[in-house]
Amino acid sequence: MSTSTPRPVVVVHGDALADWVVAQQDEGEPRPTTGPKWQDRQGEVRQREIPGGTRLLTRLIDEVSDDNVFVWSPTSSWGHIDWFDERISHYHATLAPFPETEKVEDFNNLQNFRWRISDDQGISRRRLCKNHDPEGDPKCYGLNEPDSADLVVIADAGLRFYEDHELPKAIKDNKENLPWLILKMGGDGMLDRSDRLRDVIHEVRDKVILVTTADDLRRVSGLEIARGTAWERAASDCFKIFESNDRISQYRFVVVSFGPAGVFLFDRVGEACSIFYNPVKVEGASDFWLNGRMWGYTSTLCTAIALEILENGTPLDSPVVAETAIKRSVRRGLKAMQEVYRNGFGPIVVKRDDGQTEFPMPDFPTSEIKKVLHIQDSELANDRNIAEGQVQSSDINASQMFAGGLDLKETARQIVYQGAEKALADTNIPYLKYGDVVTVDRREIESFQSVRSLVKEYAERTGTRVRRHWHRKDARTPVPLSIAIFGQPGSGKSTAVRQVIGSIKVRDKEFTFEEFNLSQFRDPSELIDSFHLLRDVRLQGKVPVVLWDEFDSFFERPLGWLRYFLSPMQDGTFQEGKSVHPIGRSVFVFAGGVASSLDEFQSQVESGVDSEAKGEDPEGNGKDSEAKRNFKEAKGPDFLSRVRGTMELQGIDKRDDDPLWVIRRALLLRSILKKESVLLPEGQNGEEAIDRDVLNAFLSVPKFNHGVRSMRAIVANSSLLGERFFSKSSLPNATQLKLHVNVDEFLGEMGG
Incomplete structure (x- = not known):
C-alpha cells in the first residue's frame, strides 16, 4: 500500500485590505459636466477592488506555488467584499496611464502605457471585532484553521489585527516543531507596538525572516537611511542599523526592500550582509515614481521567499543551505518587483483577435510574477539588471563593496576599448548612463x-x-x-x-x-x-x-x-x-x-x-x-x-580615498578619443587602436595640470589625423606635454 506525501500547508495571517482603484483615461482638457447629454461626454472609467495585505499574499502564494500546496488564511472564507464592510480596512487610490518604461517615445500609442497609481486617496480602518468569538464571526476569524503548518506568513501593517485575534495555531500551539515564519512588517511605530505578536515573535526569532522596507525603517525614531542615494551609502546606513539595533538584528534573516531598485539582506547566523541591486538605477529613480507608483512590492518579495522555502524540500536549519536559498529567493523577488513596476496594473488598451481594441479592467500582475519566479537559475544569474555586493562594515566605499577583487586599472582599459556598458556588464559596479554621459561616482x-x-x-x-x-x-x-x-x-x-x-x-x-x-x-x-x-x-x-x-x-x-x-x-x-x-x-x-x-x-x-x-x-x-x-x-x-x-562633476585626478577615480578618467578619455579621432569606431573593440603603454600613461599619471582640458589638449595635439593607431610617436613633444602634465611622471607611467 503506497503512502502519499503530506500536502504542504501555508498559513497566511494578519492585516487584510481591500484596495479600491479607479482608472480613467487621460483625455487632456476636462470635459463639460453640465448641459444636455453631459453623460455622453464623460470619459470611460473602471473601478474595482483588488485584494491587499494578507488577501494579496494568499492569492500570490496560492497561484505561484504547486497545486498540491494548501494555503489557508482567515480571509479564505470571506468571499465578496463590499466597499462599506467595516470589518476590513479599505484603501483608495486613483490610477492613470503612464509609459511602460522611460524609453517610450510614441506617446500617442496607448499600447505603450500601463495603469499605475497617480494619487492616494487614503485609508478607512476597520473596526475591531466585538465578541472575540472565532466561531461566531468567520468574517473576522476564518474557519477550519490548521493546527500545524510548513510555513507561516504574517502581515503586520499596524492595523491592530492582533488586538482582537489570536496568533496562528501553527505558532502558538506548536512550539516543539516550529515552522519558518515570514514576518512582513511595516507602518508607523513598527518596532514599538506592544501586543501578543511581539512576545511570541521574540521567542521564535531564530526561525523568523523579517521583511520590511527602507521607507518603514525611516519612520522609526532614531533610525536613518539616506533616500535616493548611491547603493554604497544605503548599504552603509542599513549596516549601522543592524549593528546598533537589537530589535531588528535579533531575527534569523532581515530583508529590507528598496522597491524594484534593490534589496538588502542581513544574515544573523552567517554574520553576512548582501545587497542586491539594479546597477543602473537607484532608489527613488524618477522612472520609479514620476511615471506612476505601484504597491505590492513587499508582498511580491515575501512570495518569492515563501516559494523558495516550499520548493527547497529541506528544512533551512543548515546555515549554508539557508543562506543560499534566501539569497536565491531575494534575487528572484527583486526581478519580480521589477516586473510588477513594468507591467503596472495592466495595459490601458489591448487589441482583440478581430482587430478591435478594448479597455480592460486593471488588476495586479499575478501571472507575470509567476513567470518570473519560475525562471531558470541560469537565466537569473545572467540578468544584467540584478547585481550583488557584499557589505563588511558600515565604513565602506564603492570600490570595497562592488569592485572587490576587480583590477580597476584593467577595467578602466576595457572601458576605453569597448565602452562603459560592455566593460561594466561583468562587474558589480553601479553606474548611470544618460545619452553619452556615464558616471560611476x-x-x-x-x-x-x-x-x-x-x-x-x-x-x-x-x-x-x-x-x-x-x-x-x-x-x-x-x-x-x-x-x-x-x-x-x-x-x-x-x-x-x-x-x-x-x-x-x-x-x-x-x-x-x-x-x-x-x-x-x-x-x-x-x-x-x-x-x-x-x-x-x-x-x-x-x-x-x-x-x-x-x-x-x-x-x-x-x-x-x-x-x-x-x-x-x-x-x-x-x-x-x-x-x-x-x-x-x-x-x-x-x-x-x-x-x-x-x-x-x-x-x-x-x-x-x-x-x-x-x-x-x-x-x-x-x-x-x-x-x-x-x-x-x-x-x-x-x-x-x-x-x-x-x-x-567630480575631477579625474588621482585620489587615495577614491579608487574609482581611474574609472571616471577612463570614461572621459574614451569620450575625448571618439570626438578627436577615428580610433574607436562604434561597435568595435579598440584594443588594437591604442598602444597599451600610451593608454597606461593616460590612466596612471596622478594629475593633469588643467583637469579634463589638459587631457583633451594632449589628445588634440597628438598626430592622429586619419590614423588608426595611437602610438608613442603620435604624442606631442615634451615641451607641449609640459603645459598639461608632469612630463617625467607621464613618460614614466608609459613604461609601467
Whole structure:
C-alpha cells in the first residue's frame, strides 16, 4: 500500500485590505459636466477592488506555488467584499496611464502605457471585532484553521489585527516543531507596538525572516537611511542599523526592500550582509515614481521567499543551505518587483483577435510574477539588471563593496576599448548612463538623479514643487526652476546638462537648450536680450533649458551677475525700463566657471564663520569676514536660497580615498578619443587602436595640470589625423606635454 506525501500547508495571517482603484483615461482638457447629454461626454472609467495585505499574499502564494500546496488564511472564507464592510480596512487610490518604461517615445500609442497609481486617496480602518468569538464571526476569524503548518506568513501593517485575534495555531500551539515564519512588517511605530505578536515573535526569532522596507525603517525614531542615494551609502546606513539595533538584528534573516531598485539582506547566523541591486538605477529613480507608483512590492518579495522555502524540500536549519536559498529567493523577488513596476496594473488598451481594441479592467500582475519566479537559475544569474555586493562594515566605499577583487586599472582599459556598458556588464559596479554621459561616482549619481527628478516633475506638473496650480486665477507667474552645476573647467558641464535633462521624456513637452556665457557679456542689456529669447522659445510651446555659463565670473565686482537673477528666479519676471515681463516656464542652469564645487562657492561665507568661531578674528574685521561681507553684498546667500538643485562633476585626478577615480578618467578619455579621432569606431573593440603603454600613461599619471582640458589638449595635439593607431610617436613633444602634465611622471607611467 503506497503512502502519499503530506500536502504542504501555508498559513497566511494578519492585516487584510481591500484596495479600491479607479482608472480613467487621460483625455487632456476636462470635459463639460453640465448641459444636455453631459453623460455622453464623460470619459470611460473602471473601478474595482483588488485584494491587499494578507488577501494579496494568499492569492500570490496560492497561484505561484504547486497545486498540491494548501494555503489557508482567515480571509479564505470571506468571499465578496463590499466597499462599506467595516470589518476590513479599505484603501483608495486613483490610477492613470503612464509609459511602460522611460524609453517610450510614441506617446500617442496607448499600447505603450500601463495603469499605475497617480494619487492616494487614503485609508478607512476597520473596526475591531466585538465578541472575540472565532466561531461566531468567520468574517473576522476564518474557519477550519490548521493546527500545524510548513510555513507561516504574517502581515503586520499596524492595523491592530492582533488586538482582537489570536496568533496562528501553527505558532502558538506548536512550539516543539516550529515552522519558518515570514514576518512582513511595516507602518508607523513598527518596532514599538506592544501586543501578543511581539512576545511570541521574540521567542521564535531564530526561525523568523523579517521583511520590511527602507521607507518603514525611516519612520522609526532614531533610525536613518539616506533616500535616493548611491547603493554604497544605503548599504552603509542599513549596516549601522543592524549593528546598533537589537530589535531588528535579533531575527534569523532581515530583508529590507528598496522597491524594484534593490534589496538588502542581513544574515544573523552567517554574520553576512548582501545587497542586491539594479546597477543602473537607484532608489527613488524618477522612472520609479514620476511615471506612476505601484504597491505590492513587499508582498511580491515575501512570495518569492515563501516559494523558495516550499520548493527547497529541506528544512533551512543548515546555515549554508539557508543562506543560499534566501539569497536565491531575494534575487528572484527583486526581478519580480521589477516586473510588477513594468507591467503596472495592466495595459490601458489591448487589441482583440478581430482587430478591435478594448479597455480592460486593471488588476495586479499575478501571472507575470509567476513567470518570473519560475525562471531558470541560469537565466537569473545572467540578468544584467540584478547585481550583488557584499557589505563588511558600515565604513565602506564603492570600490570595497562592488569592485572587490576587480583590477580597476584593467577595467578602466576595457572601458576605453569597448565602452562603459560592455566593460561594466561583468562587474558589480553601479553606474548611470544618460545619452553619452556615464558616471560611476556616488555623488554624481545622486545629484544627476535628484536634478532629473526635479526637472521631470517641474515639466509634468507645470510648476515647481511649491507652485503646482498655475491655472488658478490667484496663482503667481510661473517661476523658472533653478539648478546649479559645478565642476573643473572642461569637465563637460554643458554636455552633462544636455544629456541628463535631454534624456527626460515628458508627454506633450519638448525641451530646447540655450547657452550663454556671462563672462562675455559687457552690459546688463545683453541679459535682457537673452530673457526675450527665452520668451520667444516659450511662445513656440517649448520648455527652454538655458545654461548660464560662468555665472560666478567678475562683472563690476566679484559675483556681480548674481543680483540680476534674483527677480527672475524668485518671481519669474524681468524688468526692462518701466516694463515688467514674465519669463514663463523654463529651467535655469547656472554653471560655475570660477568655483569648481558648491563648497568652494560657499567657502566665502564659511571661512568667515570658522575664523571668528576659532578666535582668529574676534573683531570680525579680518580677511575672512571681509570675504563674508562681500559674498552677502553680492547677494550670494539670496542667490543660493533660490536654487532648487545642484549637480557636481567630480575631477579625474588621482585620489587615495577614491579608487574609482581611474574609472571616471577612463570614461572621459574614451569620450575625448571618439570626438578627436577615428580610433574607436562604434561597435568595435579598440584594443588594437591604442598602444597599451600610451593608454597606461593616460590612466596612471596622478594629475593633469588643467583637469579634463589638459587631457583633451594632449589628445588634440597628438598626430592622429586619419590614423588608426595611437602610438608613442603620435604624442606631442615634451615641451607641449609640459603645459598639461608632469612630463617625467607621464613618460614614466608609459613604461609601467
